[in-house]
Amino acid sequence: xxxxxxxxxxxxxxxxxxxxxxxxxxxxxxxxxxxxxxxxxxxxxxxxxxxxxxxxxxxxxxxxxxxxxxxxxxxxxxxxxxxxxxxxxxxxxxxxxxxxxxxxxxxxxxxxxxxxxxxxxxxxxxxxxxxxxxxxxxxxxxxxxxxxxxxxxxxxxxxxxxxxxxxxxxxxxxxxxxxxxxxxxxxxxxxxxxxxxxxxxxxxxxxxxxxxxxxxxxxxxxxxxxxxxxxxxxxxxxxxxxxxxxxxxxxxxxxxxxxxxxxxxxxxxxxxxxxxxxxxxxxxxxxxxxxxxxxxxxxxxxxxxxxxxxxxxxxxxxxxxxxxxxxxxxxxxxxxxxxxxxxxxxxxxxxxxxxxxxxxxxxxxxxxxxxxxxxxxxxx
Numbered sequence: 001x002x003x004x005x006x007x008x009x010x011x012x013x014x015x016x017x018x019x020x021x022x023x024x025x026x027x028x029x030x031x032x033x034x035x036x037x038x039x040x041x042x043x044x045x046x047x048x049x050x051x052x053x054x055x056x057x058x059x060x061x062x063x064x065x066x067x068x069x070x071x072x073x074x075x076x077x078x079x080x081x082x083x084x085x086x087x088x089x090x091x092x093x094x095x096x097x098x099x100x101x102x103x104x105x106x107x108x109x110x111x112x113x114x115x116x117x118x119x120x121x122x123x124x125x126x127x128x129x130x131x132x133x134x135x136x137x138x139x140x141x142x143x144x145x146x147x148x149x150x151x152x153x154x155x156x157x158x159x160x161x162x163x164x165x166x167x168x169x170x171x172x173x174x175x176x177x178x179x180x181x182x183x184x185x186x187x188x189x190x191x192x193x194x195x196x197x198x199x200x201x202x203x204x205x206x207x208x209x210x211x212x213x214x215x216x217x218x219x220x221x222x223x224x225x226x227x228x229x230x231x232x233x234x235x236x237x238x239x240x241x242x243x244x245x246x247x248x249x250x251x252x253x254x255x256x257x258x259x260x261x262x263x264x265x266x267x268x269x270x271x272x273x274x275x276x277x278x279x280x281x282x283x284x285x286x287x288x289x290x291x292x293x294x295x296x297x298x299x300x301x302x303x304x305x306x307x308x309x310x311x312x313x314x315x316x317x318x319x320x321x322x323x324x325x326x327x328x329x330x331x332x333x334x335x336x337x338x339x340x341x342x343x344x345x346x347x348x349x350x351x352x353x354x355x356x357x358x359x360x361x362x363x364x365x366x367x368x369x370x371x372x373x374x375x376x377x378x379x380x
Contacts, residue, residue: 044099046330048337049372053095055345056369060088060362068110069118070151073361074344079118082131084363086139087303089115091366091373093146098373105150112147113155115140126159129136132184134167138196141167145203157207164200167193168216176240178223190239191254194224198261202268214268220263225277229258234284252289252297255281256308263315278315285312286328293328294335296352304349305332305367315373326379333375336368 046212049092059069062077069079070088080088089111096104128137141163144363148156171180171193179189180197201217228237228246235250236258261277265271285308287296297304309332316325332351339354341346347368348355 028227043320044376045095045373046333046337046375047377048333049095049369052337052340052347052369052372053092055340056091056362056365059344059346059360059365067114068107068119069114070111072361076357080362081138082119082128083133083136084302085115085119086136086143087306088362088366089143089169090139090146090310091306091369093143093150094247094313094370094373096150100150101225108147109151109153112144112153115143116159122193126162128163129166133193134171134180135190135192135196137163137167138193138200140141141200142203143375145200145207148207149203157204160200160207161213164197164204164213167197172216172220173376175242176244177227178219179227180220182239185241188239188241189223189227191224191228191236191258192238194220194228195236195254195257195261196289196309198224199257201263202261202264205268217261218265218269223267224258224261229277229281233278233288234282235282236281250289251306252285252295252304253273255285255289255304256311257304258290259308259311259315263311263318266316275319282312282325294330294352295332297349299349300361300364301366303363305336305351306370309367309371309374312371317374320380322376322380326376329371330379334372336371340368 010325018156059074062071062079063067066287070085071077072080072084079085083097089108092104092108092111096108105301116125119128121130123129128140131137141160144156144163145160147153148160148182167180170184173181175186176189180193182188182190198217198221201213201220205214205217224236227240230250234255236254238247238249238251238254240246259278259281262274262281265364266274266278285295286293295305295308312329316322336347339351339353339355341357341360343357344360346355346360346365348364349367351368
């Protein structure tokens with residue numbers, strides 16, 4: 001994902017997409033069904049997962065007493081910035097989910113504890129109100145919600161709730177028919193300030209049973225579905241501006257977090273349209289956002305494939321769709337590994353070209369790690 005964004009140029013290089021449809025059928029009127037073929041099994045990643053994760057840690061992980069954090073790049077030793085730091089932590093969580101281990105669980109705890117220390121506001125350890133960007137708080141909230149699921153630490157769930165409550169309280173309103181503003185400036189409502197909120201609301205609901213979070217997750221999803229999803233293709237528009245105009249940009253990362261949002265709701269509500277929404281968007285990325293079947297992009301200051309790898313991985317695993325999608329996933333995992341710079345085993349976002357031996361950024365290197373983690377070595 002690209003912050004302070006150049007995403008429109010990145011997306012336009014891969015082609016324009018159709019406008020959002022205007023006819024909005026009611027989800028509430030559709031029939032519901034339980035998930036078919038769902039499985040809780042978590043196949044371990046490719047044979048390169050451990051090597052890719054070890055390379056990431058060797059290059060970027062900083063240990064300072066009890067603190068653990070990822071630095072910005074090979075030469076920039078400062079901690080990765082707030083939202084990038086949260087994405088770095090989620091990559092570790094993806095690796096842990098693929099093959100749970102005590103050492104990765106303990107690393108996740110130290111990373112989250114350090115995140116709180118390094119990003120505290122004037123209100124104390126748990127204050128992120130200084131950050132004006134709602135998507136930033138959501139990425140961090142997701143890292144903490146997942147951290148609670150992995151470690152059982154209630155503090156992490158409390159912080160995830162803080163992130164959701166803060167974002168919803170200052171970001172959701174009736175302008176543009178609903179939705180969450182990207183920042184406190186209220187210039188746009190973006191895919192990245194809405195779809196992650198859906199996932200976060202579902203994770204909190206799954207952890208504490210508070211239906212308030214699930215209901216708001218569904219309301220936010222319905223807004224994305226109505227305003228940003230191109231239902232004729234499955235592409236997801238980047239944002240809607242305050243004047244009601246919709247961007248042409250449709251990226252792999254926005255598609256990925258939408259897939260994750262649809263699957264999170266499907267997991268909790270079992271509604272067939274949610275499954276269909278996720279599948280349509282997965283198929284759109286495979287069809288319209290690949291080069292020779294490979295997800296690739298030259299962006300170096302953010303992610304590109306990470307959110308899609310995670311969202312697709314959950315969708316495929318939880319619905320046992322390996323027969324349909326495993327070959328694509330394995331092809332991309334292999335492409336990412338083959339595109340690595342072999343001196344450090346790091347891969348950038350261009351999975352169709354060799355990673356240069358320059359100042360690789362941590363956040364551009366996590367996508368390849370996640371792709372290894374969510375893809376089994378052999379088809380289940």
